Amino acid sequence: MDATGVLLETVAYRDLKVVDIAREAGTSPATFYQYFPDVEAAMLAMAADLGEAWHDDLSKLITNRDWEGDPDGSAHRVADGMLEFWTRHKSVLRVLDMASMEGDLRFRGIRTNLLAGATEALMGLAARRDTPGDPRASAGVVVGMLAHVANHQHGLERWGVSHDLLVETVAGIIRRTILGVA
Amino acid sequence: MDATGVLLETVAYRDLKVVDIAREAGTSPATFYQYFPDVEAAMLAMAADLGEAWHDDLSKLITNRDWEGDPDGSAHRVADGMLEFWTRHKSVLRVLDMASMEGDLRFRGIRTNLLAGATEALMGLAARRDTPGDPRASAGVVVGMLAHVANHQHGLERWGVSHDLLVETVAGIIRRTILGVA
C-alpha cells in the first residue's frame, strides 16, 4: 500500500500497474496478488484506511470552533483545514472521488463515511442557527465544494486565484450558506 | 469516438480498452490506431469537441437572463442548466475532470476553456454588481461547485437530497455569492 501511494503521486491511476507497484515495493507481482485481487482492491483498502483515520478529525475541525464568537475566523479555519487535508492526501482522494463519480458503490460508501463527519457537523450548525434552506442539502453542497476546490486548487491558481484568496472565498460561502451571515 | 462514448457510459475509464472500442465500432484494433495514438488521445478529441460545442452555450446560459428583474429565477435557471448539461455529457466530463486533477495540461486547457464562458460571464456579473469578494475567485469557485455537484448528483440523491432541493440550494449559493443578494 505504501508503494502504491508513492507511485500514485506521479503516475495516473489509469497507468498504475501491478508490476510497478511490486517493483517499487521491492518484491514480485505474485506477492501483490497474495494481498489484493487487483489494484482497485489496494486502492479500496487505502481509501478505507484514510476514512477510518480522518472521519473524526474532520468533524472535530468543525465542532471545535467558536462559531458564535468568531464566525468569520471559524469559517476560515474550516476552509483552510479541509484544503490542507485534501492536499495532503490528494492522490488517494482523487481516486476515491473518481470511482464515486463512476458509480462504484464501495468507494462511494467510503467517501460518504469520510465526509459524513464534516457534513453532519455542518448540518447541525445550520440547523441550530435556523439558516434558511435545507441543512442537509446545504452541508452536502458545501462539503462537495470544498472537495472540488481542493482537487482543482492548482488549476485555479494557474488561472490567477491565489491560495489565500481561495480560502477567503470559500470561507465566505461557508459563512453565508451555513451560518446565514452576510 | 462514438463507440468510445458508448462504452464510457458503462465501463470505468481505467478499464476502457482499445480492443473493446474497436469491437464496439465493428472494426479491428489496428484501425483505431490509424486515428488515435491511444485511448487518451481519443478522449482528448472528444473533450475538445465538447468544449468547442458548448463554450458559447454555457456563457449564453448566464448572459441571456434578466438578472435585475428576476435574480432568483435566473439563478435557478443557471443551476438547472449546468446540472442538465453535466448530466448529459457526464461520462466525458468525468474523464476531463479527472485528468485535470491529475495535472494533465492538455485536458486542463480544454476544461478551462470549456468553463471559461460560464466563468467569465459570472465574473462580469459579480463585478458589475459590486459584489463583495474577488469576482474571479467567486466565479471560479461557483463554477467548480456546479461541476462537482453535477458529478456527485447521484450520490447526493442517495444521501437524501433530491434533485429539486439541490438546484434550490445551488441557486441560493449563486445568488448570494455572485449577486450579493440574501
Next chain:
DNA sequence: CGCGTATCTGATACCCCGTCAGGTACCGGC
C-alpha cells in the same frame, strides 16, 4: 532436529498494446 505454518517467487497461459506489411475498395484518367 523435524514439523507445521506463513510467506514469497519463478514459470506460465492468457490477454492487450502498438506496429507493420500487405490486403481491399473506390475513383479518375485513358
Next chain:
DNA sequence: GCCGGTACCTGACGGGGTATCAGATACGCG
C-alpha cells in the same frame, strides 16, 4: 475495361502486463 493512385482496413506478431500455481524459502515451536 484497364490501370495506377489514394485512402482505408486488417492479420500477424513482438513486447509487455495480468493472474495463477506449484514449489521454494523462512520462521516459530515442541
